[in-house]
Every structure is written in structure tokens, then in C-alpha cells.
Amino acid sequence: MGHVEDELREEIRINETLLRIGAVLAAELDLDRLVQRLTDEATALTRAQFGAFFFTVEGGSGEPLSRYTLSGVPRELTERLPHPRLTPLFSPTMRGEQVLRIDDVLEDPRYGKNPPYHGMPEGHLPVRSYLAVPVVSRCGKVLGALFFGHAEPGVFTERDERVVGGVASFAAVAIDNARLYKASEAARRQAEEAHRQAEAANRLKDEFLSLVSHELRTPLTAILGWTQVLSTRECDAETRARALAAIHRNVRAQIRIIDDLLDVSRIITGKLGLARRLTDLGDVLRSVLDVVRPAAEAKGIELDVTPERPSVRVCGDPDRLRQILWNLVANAIKFTPRGGRVGVEITREEGVVHMIVRDTGRGISPTFMPYVFDRFRQADSSASRSQGGLGLGLAIVRHLVEMHGGTVKAESAGADHGSTFTVTLPLPADARSGCCDGDGKTSDYRGEGPSRYAAAMEQAPRRNG
Structure with a gap:
């Protein structure tokens, strides 16, 4: 028991x-x-x-x-x-x-x-x-x-x-x-993150719509003002010429804004194409410099090119390559103060070519650097900021560079320490092959020539009419 x-x-x-x-x-x-x-x-x-x-x-x-x-x-x-x-x-x-x-x-x-x-x-x-x-x-x-x-x-x-x-x-x-x-x-954290990203996207969308409205309204206001001047009073020849120049300048500024929006739309929908052919980057650079040099001279900015007359052939769309370089050089001039310096360098390495744009401008803060190539992102997106633009240029640059099989990177020691942008493109293995107009032309600005770029450089007149 x-x-x-x-x-x-x-x-x-x-x-x-x-x-x-x-x-x-x-x-x-x-x-x-x-x-x-x-x-x-x-x-x-x-x-x-x-x-x-x-x-x-x-x-x-x-x-x-x-x-x-x-x-x-x-x-x-x-x-x-x-x-x-x-x-x-x-x-x-x-x-x-x-x-x-x-x-x-x-x-x-x-x-x-x-x-x-x-x-x-x-x-x-x-x-x-x-x-x-x-x-x-x-x-x-x-x-x-x-x-x-x-x-x-x-x-x-x-x-x-x-x-x-x-x-x-x-x-x-x-x-x-x-x-x-x-x-x-x-799953909860993922849902919270998705909600946070959706809120951030909505906030960016609202900021962008506000920015687009401001950017479109500014040239329209100038155009409306000068057309009223022309229609309501007698004008001497000098005033008439000034009015027509201002109207023309602001119309072209609006075209630039619309072109950038159309480019981004094509990028998002996958309809942006390239018309490739063997292209001399030296010729592309010289055509861009012809457009931006007056703006640089107006601000007393020293514009250096190394080597003085570069000549490197790549397989690419010359208009889109011009768009890449123009965006980088025009940005450098826009954000560099009077008396500053902007340098453009083209160098070759085995199998690749580097296009480097350096400036002594305001630089890029470490907090904004991860977003510098994002669409609709600007270090200062307020309507009262000192520089205009939609924040699309660098996003378009990155996409166009990647379409050419290349890469682009940004470097800066921080605010007020200038910045450096480096585009790296592959060199054709054989200058006689592998480069043709086979991707189709889907953009509609090609006939405009340099006017597309010239319009964008006229920032100050666009602001004050």
C-alpha cells in the first residue's frame, strides 16, 4: 500500500x-x-x-x-x-x-x-x-x-x-x-511601414502638386502681365521688344516644365526610348556648353573643361546624352554662387568613360544624399525657395544613364562644400557594330534643338517677368 x-x-x-x-x-x-x-x-x-x-x-x-x-x-x-x-x-x-x-x-x-x-x-x-x-x-x-x-x-x-x-x-x-x-x-510592422510609406507618398504628391502649380503659374503670370501691357496701352519699340522677349522666354520655360513631366510619365510607363548611334561626347559637351556659358558668365562663374577639346565616342542617343549633361551642368551653375567654379571632365578607363561635373556650390547635405536621384525630391521643396524647378532633372538623368547601360553617382562633403556628379558609360567594343537606332524614338522634343536647354537656363527672367 x-x-x-x-x-x-x-x-x-x-x-x-x-x-x-x-x-x-x-x-x-x-x-x-x-x-x-x-x-x-x-x-x-x-x-x-x-x-x-x-x-x-x-x-x-x-x-x-x-x-x-x-x-x-x-x-x-x-x-x-x-x-x-x-x-x-x-x-x-x-x-x-x-x-x-x-x-x-x-x-x-x-x-x-x-x-x-x-x-x-x-x-x-x-x-x-x-x-x-x-x-x-x-x-x-x-x-x-x-x-x-x-x-x-x-x-x-x-x-x-x-x-x-x-x-x-x-x-x-x-x-x-x-x-x-x-x-x-x-506583419504588423510591415503594415505600419506600408502605411507610413503611403502617408509619405501622399505628402510628396501634395507637395509636388503644389510645386507644379507654382512653377506653371509663375510664367503664366508673366505672360498675362505682358499681354495686358501690349493690349491696353501704346508701347514704344523698346517696351514691345521687352514684352515679346519676356513672353517668349516664359513660354519656353513652361515647355521645359511640361517636357520634364512628359519624360517622367514615359519613364514610369516604360515608354521612354533611345535612338542609338555612335556619338562623340566631345560634340555633345560642346553643344551643352554653348547653351549654358551665358548663364555662367552672367554669374561670374568660371567654367572649366578637361581636356579642352575632348573626343570620346560612345553608343548612345545624342539628344538624351545632351539632356544628361545639360541637367548636371545647369544644376551646377544654378546652385553655385557668383564667382564660383564649375568644372567638367571627361576621362577614359578600360572599357568605360567618365563624365564628371564638379562645382563649388551649396553642396548636398548627408541627410538628403540618399534621395538626390529620387523623383519629386528637393532639399528645399517650399514655394518660397530661392531656386525653381520640379526636382525631376536628376531622376531623369539617372534613368537615362541606366538606359545607356551606365551608372551615375553623387558625392559631396556636405552643405556649402560643393558637389561632384560622375556619369560612367560603357565604351563600344567595336566602333562599327552593336550600335543602331533600334530602340525607337518615343520622345517628341528632338526637333527643338538647343532651345529646350536654353529655355531652362533663363531662371531669373522667368521669376520676375
Whole structure:
């Protein structure tokens, strides 16, 4: 009778222990802390000298990866050891096939049969008693396994096997819950980030619409003012000429804005094409400099070109290459103060050509640098900013450069330290092949010639009419 009562009390104690461990595991939603707590509790419960939990994570070779927890020994003692492989002793549990309890590993016929160690590697913790229990989810998926060892033989009993099996059942539910919680948290953060990005996009859209309205209204106001002057009073020849020049200048400024918007629309819809042919970058640069030089001279900006008369042939669309260079050089002039310097350099390396535009202007702040090539982004997007524009030029530059198979990068030491833009384009392997007008012409500004670029340089008249 006393023996039965002892067994009953032991059974009650085991159940209470399992319930306590189950409650502890169920309350933990951090997966790493959960598995460590599981390993600690089960190791203490079985009186093992050390315990471990290995996740079932398959690598390319089918071997379990190294994500695991340890209990009973410092992790440093095992860091130099090879990770357990799917040996006949290890793999059945990792596959969820069975609980494995061995009184003496050294006497087991499966031990010592596997190269390269034929037993335990040097420095391995001494193992005689061995207990391994799979942790299997409710849907039958093997989540991992618990392993326990002791240096003495015959330590683990049938009771230990049964108790750890109960712990493994609690652990499977807790691990599933922790993983679901982790996935839900990741989904929540992703949704919050998507919401934040949507709000930012809407804010940028509103700012852009406000900016477009301002940029379109400014030349329209000047045009309206001068047409009223011409229609309501007699004008001498000088006033009439001034009025017509202002109207013409502001119309061209509006054309520039609309052209940029159309280019961006074509980029977004994938309808922007190139008319490739062998093109001398020196000729492209000289045509751009002819347009921008008056603006540079008006601000007393020194405009240097290195080499003085460059000549490098690339396979590209000459009009789009002109657009790339014009955007970079015109920006440099626009943001460089009076008396500053703008330099343009064309250099060759093996297989590529670099077009480098440097200025001594206001520079680019580190916070804005990641967005410098983004559409509709400007360091100052307020309507009261000192410089006009829609913030599209550099975005168009990047797209056109990439369409030519090249790259563009911006560098700056910070505000008021100038900036450097480098365009890198591939050189044709054979000047006689691989370059043709095969991509189609989808843009409609080509007949305008330099007027497209000249219009954009007339910033000050566009502002004050």
C-alpha cells in the first residue's frame, strides 16, 4: 500500500511539474527565450548534466544548421566542436521518428560507425547516458528535438522519457504560438511601414502638386502681365521688344516644365526610348556648353573643361546624352554662387568613360544624399525657395544613364562644400557594330534643338517677368 501511495505522489508531482513548465512556456512569446527556458527546465527535470535543443532547419546539404540552445554547460565549451550530423544516433529524433533512450552510448551498436570521428570528436562532453525526444507540432511537423547527456551510464529512466515527452508536447504548442506571434508582429510592422510609406507618398504628391502649380503659374503670370501691357496701352519699340522677349522666354520655360513631366510619365510607363548611334561626347559637351556659358558668365562663374577639346565616342542617343549633361551642368551653375567654379571632365578607363561635373556650390547635405536621384525630391521643396524647378532633372538623368547601360553617382562633403556628379558609360567594343537606332524614338522634343536647354537656363527672367 505504501508503494502505491509513493507512486501516486510521484505521479502527482510529475503532473504538477509538467503543468508548471507548460504554463511557463505558454507565457513566453519570444522564441529564443522560450527555447532556452525549455532546455533549462527539461535538463533539470531529467537530472542530466547537460541538455540541448536543435531546431529542424534544413540547409542545402540536408544537415541541420547550428541554431541551438544549451543548458548545464557554458556554450564556449562547445563552440569549437563540429555540429551534430545526421548520424544513426542523431537523425531518427531529428526526423521525428522516435524517442531514443540509451543506457550506455558506448555499448550501442550504432555508435562509432561514422567517419571522420568514429565516435565523439576530441573535446566533446562525455556522454554515456543518452536521451533524445523530438518536438512535433500539432500538424505533424518536426520543429526540433531535445537531447540530454550524462557522463554516467544508466541515469535516464522510463519516467524521464515519459516526462520529457510531456514537456515536448507543451513545447510544440508554445513554439508554434511564439512563431505565430513573431509572424503577426512582423506583419504588423510591415503594415505600419506600408502605411507610413503611403502617408509619405501622399505628402510628396501634395507637395509636388503644389510645386507644379507654382512653377506653371509663375510664367503664366508673366505672360498675362505682358499681354495686358501690349493690349491696353501704346508701347514704344523698346517696351514691345521687352514684352515679346519676356513672353517668349516664359513660354519656353513652361515647355521645359511640361517636357520634364512628359519624360517622367514615359519613364514610369516604360515608354521612354533611345535612338542609338555612335556619338562623340566631345560634340555633345560642346553643344551643352554653348547653351549654358551665358548663364555662367552672367554669374561670374568660371567654367572649366578637361581636356579642352575632348573626343570620346560612345553608343548612345545624342539628344538624351545632351539632356544628361545639360541637367548636371545647369544644376551646377544654378546652385553655385557668383564667382564660383564649375568644372567638367571627361576621362577614359578600360572599357568605360567618365563624365564628371564638379562645382563649388551649396553642396548636398548627408541627410538628403540618399534621395538626390529620387523623383519629386528637393532639399528645399517650399514655394518660397530661392531656386525653381520640379526636382525631376536628376531622376531623369539617372534613368537615362541606366538606359545607356551606365551608372551615375553623387558625392559631396556636405552643405556649402560643393558637389561632384560622375556619369560612367560603357565604351563600344567595336566602333562599327552593336550600335543602331533600334530602340525607337518615343520622345517628341528632338526637333527643338538647343532651345529646350536654353529655355531652362533663363531662371531669373522667368521669376520676375
